[in-house]
Amino acid sequence: MLKRLRESKSAQGTLLITPTLIFMIGLLIIPLLLTLVVSFGQRSADGGVIYTFSLDNYIRLLGYSTDCPNGVSSCFNPLYLQILWRSMALGFNTTVLVILMAYPLAYFIARVKPKWRNTFLFLVLVPMWTNFVIRVYAWMMILRQQGVINSLLGWIAGLFHMPFTPLNMLYTPGAVLVGMVYEFLPFMILPIYTSLEKIENSLYEAAADLGANPFRTFLRITLPLSMPGVVAGTILVFVPVMGTFIVSDLLGGAQVILVGNLIQRQFLDARDPTFGSAASLVLMVLTLIVTYFYTRKFGFGAEIVA
Amino acid sequence: MSEFAVELQDVVKKFITPEGDELAAVNHVSMQIKNGEFFSMLGSSGCGKTTSLRMIAGFEWPSEGEVFIEGKPMGHTPPFQRKVNTVFQNYALFQHMTVYQNVAFGLEMEGAQKAEIEKRVKRALDMVQLTGMERRFPKQLSGGQQQRVALARALVKTPDVLLLDEPLGALDLKLRKEMQLELKSLQQQLGITFIYVTHDQEEALTMSDRIAVMSKGKMMQMGTPVEIYERPHNRFVADFIGESNFLEGKIKSLSKNEAKVFVPDLHVELTGMPIADDLVKGEDVVVSIRPEKIRVAEQSANQNCFEGKVVNTVYIGSDTHVVVDVKGARLKVWEQNRISRLDPKSFYSVGESVHLVLMPENTLVLKKD
Amino acid sequence: MSEFAVELQDVVKKFITPEGDELAAVNHVSMQIKNGEFFSMLGSSGCGKTTSLRMIAGFEWPSEGEVFIEGKPMGHTPPFQRKVNTVFQNYALFQHMTVYQNVAFGLEMEGAQKAEIEKRVKRALDMVQLTGMERRFPKQLSGGQQQRVALARALVKTPDVLLLDEPLGALDLKLRKEMQLELKSLQQQLGITFIYVTHDQEEALTMSDRIAVMSKGKMMQMGTPVEIYERPHNRFVADFIGESNFLEGKIKSLSKNEAKVFVPDLHVELTGMPIADDLVKGEDVVVSIRPEKIRVAEQSANQNCFEGKVVNTVYIGSDTHVVVDVKGARLKVWEQNRISRLDPKSFYSVGESVHLVLMPENTLVLKKD
Amino acid sequence: MNPYRRSPWIIASTILVFIFLYAPIVVLMTFAFNASRVNVLFTGIIPSFGDYQIVNGNVTQSPCGPFHWFCELSKNTAVLNAAKNTMIVAITATVVSTIIGTMAALALQRYNFRLRTFSQISLYIPIVIPEIVMGIIILVLFSQLFTSINNVLNLTGDARLNLGLGTVILSHISFMIPFVTLVVQARLQGLDKSYEEAAMDLGANEWTTFRRVTFPMILPGVLSGALLAFTLSIDDFIITFFTNGPGSTTLPIYVYGLLRRVITPELNALSTIWILIVLIAVFMIQRMENRQV
Amino acid sequence: GGGSSSQQPATKSSASGKVTKDGFNCPEPNPRIPVTSTQLNLFVWTQYIPEDFYECFQLVYGIKVNYDEYSSNEEMDAKLQAGATSYDLVQPTDYTVTLMIHQGLLQPLDHSKLPVLSNFNPAYMNLAFDPGNKYTIPFQNGTDAIVVNTAKVTDLPTSWADLWKPEYKGRMVFADDSRAVIGLTLLTLGYDVNTTDQSQLDQAKQKLAQLIPSIKKFDSDSPSADLIAGDVDLGETWTGEAFLAQAQLGTIKFIYPKEGVILWQDNWAMPKSAPHTDAAYAWLNYTMQGDMFWMMLTSFPYTNPNDAALNYAKGSTMQVTDVNGSSTTLGDVYNAYIDSPITNPPADVIKSGHRIDDVGDATPLYDQIWTEVKGQ
Numbered sequence A: 001m002l003k004r005l006r007e008s009k010s011a012q013g014t015l016l017i018t019p020t021l022i023f024m025i026g027l028l029i030i031p032l033l034l035t036l037v038v039s040f041g042q043r044s045a046d047g048g049v050i051y052t053f054s055l056d057n058y059i060r061l062l063g064y065s066t067d068c069p070n071g072v073s074s075c076f077n078p079l080y081l082q083i084l085w086r087s088m089a090l091g092f093n094t095t096v097l098v099i100l101m102a103y104p105l106a107y108f109i110a111r112v113k114p115k116w117r118n119t120f121l122f123l124v125l126v127p128m129w130t131n132f133v134i135r136v137y138a139w140m141m142i143l144r145q146q147g148v149i150n151s152l153l154g155w156i157a158g159l160f161h162m163p164f165t166p167l168n169m170l171y172t173p174g175a176v177l178v179g180m181v182y183e184f185l186p187f188m189i190l191p192i193y194t195s196l197e198k199i200e201n202s203l204y205e206a207a208a209d210l211g212a213n214p215f216r217t218f219l220r221i222t223l224p225l226s227m228p229g230v231v232a233g234t235i236l237v238f239v240p241v242m243g244t245f246i247v248s249d250l251l252g253g254a255q256v257i258l259v260g261n262l263i264q265r266q267f268l269d270a271r272d273p274t275f276g277s278a279a280s281l282v283l284m285v286l287t288l289i290v291t292y293f294y295t296r297k298f299g300f301g302a303e304i305v306a
Numbered sequence B, C: 001m002s003e004f005a006v007e008l009q010d011v012v013k014k015f016i017t018p019e020g021d022e023l024a025a026v027n028h029v030s031m032q033i034k035n036g037e038f039f040s041m042l043g044s045s046g047c048g049k050t051t052s053l054r055m056i057a058g059f060e061w062p063s064e065g066e067v068f069i070e071g072k073p074m075g076h077t078p079p080f081q082r083k084v085n086t087v088f089q090n091y092a093l094f095q096h097m098t099v100y101q102n103v104a105f106g107l108e109m110e111g112a113q114k115a116e117i118e119k120r121v122k123r124a125l126d127m128v129q130l131t132g133m134e135r136r137f138p139k140q141l142s143g144g145q146q147q148r149v150a151l152a153r154a155l156v157k158t159p160d161v162l163l164l165d166e167p168l169g170a171l172d173l174k175l176r177k178e179m180q181l182e183l184k185s186l187q188q189q190l191g192i193t194f195i196y197v198t199h200d201q202e203e204a205l206t207m208s209d210r211i212a213v214m215s216k217g218k219m220m221q222m223g224t225p226v227e228i229y230e231r232p233h234n235r236f237v238a239d240f241i242g243e244s245n246f247l248e249g250k251i252k253s254l255s256k257n258e259a260k261v262f263v264p265d266l267h268v269e270l271t272g273m274p275i276a277d278d279l280v281k282g283e284d285v286v287v288s289i290r291p292e293k294i295r296v297a298e299q300s301a302n303q304n305c306f307e308g309k310v311v312n313t314v315y316i317g318s319d320t321h322v323v324v325d326v327k328g329a330r331l332k333v334w335e336q337n338r339i340s341r342l343d344p345k346s347f348y349s350v351g352e353s354v355h356l357v358l359m360p361e362n363t364l365v366l367k368k369d
Numbered sequence D: 001m002n003p004y005r006r007s008p009w010i011i012a013s014t015i016l017v018f019i020f021l022y023a024p025i026v027v028l029m030t031f032a033f034n035a036s037r038v039n040v041l042f043t044g045i046i047p048s049f050g051d052y053q054i055v056n057g058n059v060t061q062s063p064c065g066p067f068h069w070f071c072e073l074s075k076n077t078a079v080l081n082a083a084k085n086t087m088i089v090a091i092t093a094t095v096v097s098t099i100i101g102t103m104a105a106l107a108l109q110r111y112n113f114r115l116r117t118f119s120q121i122s123l124y125i126p127i128v129i130p131e132i133v134m135g136i137i138i139l140v141l142f143s144q145l146f147t148s149i150n151n152v153l154n155l156t157g158d159a160r161l162n163l164g165l166g167t168v169i170l171s172h173i174s175f176m177i178p179f180v181t182l183v184v185q186a187r188l189q190g191l192d193k194s195y196e197e198a199a200m201d202l203g204a205n206e207w208t209t210f211r212r213v214t215f216p217m218i219l220p221g222v223l224s225g226a227l228l229a230f231t232l233s234i235d236d237f238i239i240t241f242f243t244n245g246p247g248s249t250t251l252p253i254y255v256y257g258l259l260r261r262v263i264t265p266e267l268n269a270l271s272t273i274w275i276l277i278v279l280i281a282v283f284m285i286q287r288m289e290n291r292q293v
Numbered sequence E: 001g002g003g004s005s006s007q008q009p010a011t012k013s014s015a016s017g018k019v020t021k022d023g024f025n026c027p028e029p030n031p032r033i034p035v036t037s038t039q040l041n042l043f044v045w046t047q048y049i050p051e052d053f054y055e056c057f058q059l060v061y062g063i064k065v066n067y068d069e070y071s072s073n074e075e076m077d078a079k080l081q082a083g084a085t086s087y088d089l090v091q092p093t094d095y096t097v098t099l100m101i102h103q104g105l106l107q108p109l110d111h112s113k114l115p116v117l118s119n120f121n122p123a124y125m126n127l128a129f130d131p132g133n134k135y136t137i138p139f140q141n142g143t144d145a146i147v148v149n150t151a152k153v154t155d156l157p158t159s160w161a162d163l164w165k166p167e168y169k170g171r172m173v174f175a176d177d178s179r180a181v182i183g184l185t186l187l188t189l190g191y192d193v194n195t196t197d198q199s200q201l202d203q204a205k206q207k208l209a210q211l212i213p214s215i216k217k218f219d220s221d222s223p224s225a226d227l228i229a230g231d232v233d234l235g236e237t238w239t240g241e242a243f244l245a246q247a248q249l250g251t252i253k254f255i256y257p258k259e260g261v262i263l264w265q266d267n268w269a270m271p272k273s274a275p276h277t278d279a280a281y282a283w284l285n286y287t288m289q290g291d292m293f294w295m296m297l298t299s300f301p302y303t304n305p306n307d308a309a310l311n312y313a314k315g316s317t318m319q320v321t322d323v324n325g326s327s328t329t330l331g332d333v334y335n336a337y338i339d340s341p342i343t344n345p346p347a348d349v350i351k352s353g354h355r356i357d358d359v360g361d362a363t364p365l366y367d368q369i370w371t372e373v374k375g376q
């Protein structure tokens, strides 16, 4: 037996992957198939599922609805597409900002003495080890009308005897962005760091040798070579941002609905698991396709922390 | 324009080693490299070759002394403002760019016109026989091809001076030999100054106009291949460049071009050619004789002739390396295999006794150090 | 115990290349390696040396054929159950272990006693002259030292067979020469079978008892260094091992040990020594002459003698490589620099006319392929 | 080394980003000493020691003085219990998922087998799946499973299989595995196979090879994978909410619920202690590493 | 936890002599109910139960209480519907009760095992969502009304409709609760809060759409925080938050709008799958005894339906800590409760109030409206 195992590499591989597959298939894929079934069903009066095969939920997602004002038989209202669009916009903005902030830091860490790198990486992670809500609350305390920033500004203004009206920062899109960026920064820093850390010095030297000043060296060499890291980070940031909503609810005053809210509400307030399932499946498939495409192209496994 | 393409004046480069103590990687080195010259730096690993090169390129700045390019002192001029280019030991090709883009990079940095760039890149790639590979990425090329790309990338800038750091180190013997010829002919047709770092002495000898032999950050000797090989200034050079038999001795008498040296190992006096000028009578010296320059004679000749026993023969194809025991001293003797025999060892069978002739003009008398 | 330490019987190893097509890295190769023999595999990059070695070590399993160790078929026996050990090209030292731990590792795996381990590790380290380095980590050693550790780590297991994959590839010439001698003497005193992969032919010639020359996964020739060099079976071997002048021609007449070949380039007939047995009259052949075996005569001799002009001379220290033009054909001629002159080039000045003598016994007639 | 590495821009922006990262932490720690119970605004540090006194919502005096909330925390069994659960879940799940994930990484990186691509893709699911969906489907799965098992074995009362820390841990493991795997894979890609071969060549079987050679060499990757997983686990709310059961409340759930009432400074105290512990640990490790080299 | 209240040992005859960490001397249960189970699993609103309830119950009955907490009815319902089977008691709010009954998640209560029922004020019994209290008994209740910071707002709103005034733009906080907000919008239009009439709902949608932009924050967690911090000045909120805010900020006022408030009530209910019904009954009876349930007054400023508790507290001299954590006598707490129009709203407010009820098939309509107005 052992001998046979020994002589078959594929058997060994299979053996090693099995536990993972058990988890993935058992806890995710099978249930996901259930959701697929549910998404074709219809909602019952008390929020149960009537199992049929109807594409209504998907049609509804596209914005075609059968119950319309003033008795029109069917009408088009791209509500959900708008929401999806809004979430993507938020995801996009967040990702861009995160990249802008993460990059220099990652670059810095990649260039300090090796023995210090781990420490810095830790320092990046540590804030994330406080409780999420407490963190967001800290931000609220910073952004409030009578919060840290306004107090500081007020004090400074006081020094110069200037009139000062507190800035209105909390419960604005800006606040949401700040919170999102804060929550996801580390997930961008780590991959970018790894890809930067791989670049040999001789490449920078070669560029300089060929007449590139530091700025152009960055544009033409550093940036392109660290792209895989950026892409990996983008996946680790953009995808979750699409799904989350708690930050936007807490810091944005829950003024808008994002894909996350939408799905959440379907399972809870609206008690329409069928539509919820449809929505989440669509979201997943979209992101899954994008992710897989990216990862195949840039090898993203290779680029998260190392 | 100055007669020297590159000049190092009494340059020192100090590093702090990981252990924290100071190390002079380059220690008061001076050299003048003439325009259009093929200049090689030779030395064992860690002797400061790369560091010297990096100071010329501008990646490092001298701790003391000054580097001149075209007669201008370089000070802290950054690399991208020096008219020298480098071919890196590990090629340092940009993995994310095609061959074409790699070669074009330098020209774009100069802000050359698109058409212009295309023309010059094409020419450069022709020169290194890589036409048709423009679209490939470095990792799709063999070692030799990558090496050529690195070369083209540097050449396309038509630098006054080209620095090459062990460019052939990574290639296998056969390929290395080919590339040596290519490089040499390129250098001759372009008339660019080459500063070439290697630790392969045969390479240096075949290609260079002049060679600088370094050791532990110091310059040991600088000169043409022939000078270096035939007239080494000291034992290190004689030993590092090619092989030598060394016999310790004491100067008995001394004239301008002949020294009589008593060699205790052989209980005889040898006549040889004094190298250093400041040798004095009675001084302890070493006598150096190249193994290929020892004549094997059937019957004894009169002067500088010894009888010995063959103790070992190594067949290396073109030559046979014979080790002869002369009164306990081991002498290496290289004989060319000029006749094809299936057992050239029988040429000299172990134990056979032979006579060795050390001709005075082949016998160098060096300072003992 | 079988007379052969290792035997490959008609072994094939197929790989799926990244492009997805099948590639026979080793293609129907058979070889018998005798006990205590120093056996080298020689061949250009990618010819299947490493793969063959890996099949002996058990990292790869043959697609066809069988590997025998000590006469036992190995089948899918895992590496750790084979009594062979490997010295890896990149040394593959365990970075997280000290020199001592690295060497001790193999013995611990055998479950040897602590004291026993200590004793044997010590002996192994002495053998490779690394005593005192026990506590160091690999990255604190120079290339040559790391190489020795890798060697000690394999030797300490006292394997029947030691596989070495280009162990000296990464070292510089000087160091490589030293290590060659050390390895050779180690092998002789321990009487272990060495299977040695290299692409440096001089290395192979100096060290080996027998050499296998491979090309594109196929075995080209197997034999002693002398056989390989002096009696190459085909043009590839003649060209890959050492250098050769090749002249194309047609067999005019043929006897057991002499062939008359008409060489159009030189408009003459050459007498040479037929190599392959199945040569036939009128067949197209190549005549191969080693550059060191061409005699330069002052005045013309009668047979196989040609007049030519010196077109180029390259000084390489111990020898001078002369290129002579004979009726448009370029012939390489190596002359040993037996006399020390400051300008040995004058030895043969470019343009000077010389007579070349190609002696029949040095002139090999090979199949044209 | 290239002369341009120390660009002032980089350093400046690095400092800024670190300020951004730690500003909330500083605030959070300050509020751990807040006099105000309601903890919405900072009404100053608790001034003096003495018997517990509170004047309209502001603690004016406490046996522990400024450290009032730390003392309160030590009494607050609910929080401590939640914290304990969080740690149990995070640590167990991290350990298990690290082991399984590493195995998977080895398989994907070192072996070829039929399900390879499938496995690789399935590893992305937990990353892209919306948390609530994952939470609910896992809950449905467990309850179906448990009900059937309970019926088959006709277990009753407390003998019945039920939601609890166990289910939480399982679900956490399932979303942590991919992160570990991907990170370790990255590391393995960088690791030359010849080390493992050398070990085998010297007589080590597969397991010994892993234990003595492979593992020590990929350790950094494994660690950072574990860290990432840990980070995700201690903060997870939604999945935990759906998969936990009586008595298995974790900190995020507890704190999240507290949103509905007052988030007393006790929680800031908790975070403060936790952060200090971690920071100290980090620098200890750093010191040790430096001593080694 | 937040609810733990520290007392001197009670000098009551029924004292069991069993004392909690906080030094509260647990009363004897009367009547004591025979129990075989050794555990009790609660699924309750976060921080809605005084620590001493758990401790005392364990002390006097020797039953270990495990509890899980939720912060919205929907979460709780979703979890039970998905098959969480281990809970003995849950705390659904009125409309959720109807729903859970439909979903068949609840089991009828055996009133014979609930002598404690007599403690309750009839005004809070037998409500529309559960006629005859077949499935539930009251726990706490309260109202959704208008909250204002009189220091910042000069002309005070008197009706839901007033909240549409432009001057309040960007200063308001509302519960993030589709039913409540749509409900109050319907009220301004004079419709029923539980209407399922498409056109009425459409009108409500139009009107709500105008309100949304002027709302600064939707918050079902702790709007009081923003009121106290001055980030918002007025809005719609519920009893407890209003009371907390007022306790911190005297200038906070709770205004009952003309159209009528929205009433709500949290109740105890027993899931069908409850594994320890006997323990559950014991818990209900014991914790809602007057000499236990008064604790709600000190830490949970809602309207208390339990007369026995109120009577127990009335005039009591027991030392307790109030909502702000400052210590007073239970009697004073009672007085504060009775005097505060927030915790003790006038009878007509209750009478004119409206209750949110489950709307079954129309639920998605409400959600749709919410999604649309917020998603606009």
Ligand SMILES: Nc1ncnc2c1ncn2[C@@H]1O[C@H](COP(=O)(O)OP(=O)(O)OP(=O)(O)O)[C@@H](O)[C@H]1O
Pocket: B015, B016, B017, B018, B023, B025, B043, B044, B045, B046, B047, B048, B049, B050, B051, B052, B199, D001
């Ligand atoms: N950045 C540095 N910091 C500290 N020491 C250095 C640094 N760079 C080089 N050295 C030391 O300076 C000495 C010379 O290094 P250098 O690279 O010039 O040698 P080299 O002649 O190029 O050797 P090789 O032939 O192996 O390339 C070596 O001892 C090396 O350890």
Ligand SMILES: Nc1ncnc2c1ncn2[C@@H]1O[C@H](COP(=O)(O)OP(=O)(O)OP(=O)(O)O)[C@@H](O)[C@H]1O
Pocket: C015, C016, C017, C018, C023, C025, C043, C044, C045, C046, C047, C048, C049, C050, C051, C052, C199
């Ligand atoms: N695992 C593999 N998968 C696919 N092809 C392989 C693999 N290993 C080797 N090859 C191919 O097999 C051929 C022989 O490889 P091998 O390493 O034996 O050559 P080699 O003689 O050792 O060359 P070198 O001198 O460069 O080491 C090469 O073309 C190589 O690309």
Ligand SMILES: [Mg+2]
Pocket: B049, B050, B051, B165
């Ligand atoms: Mg170097």
Ligand SMILES: [Mg+2]
Pocket: C049, C050, C051, C165
């Ligand atoms: Mg190889």
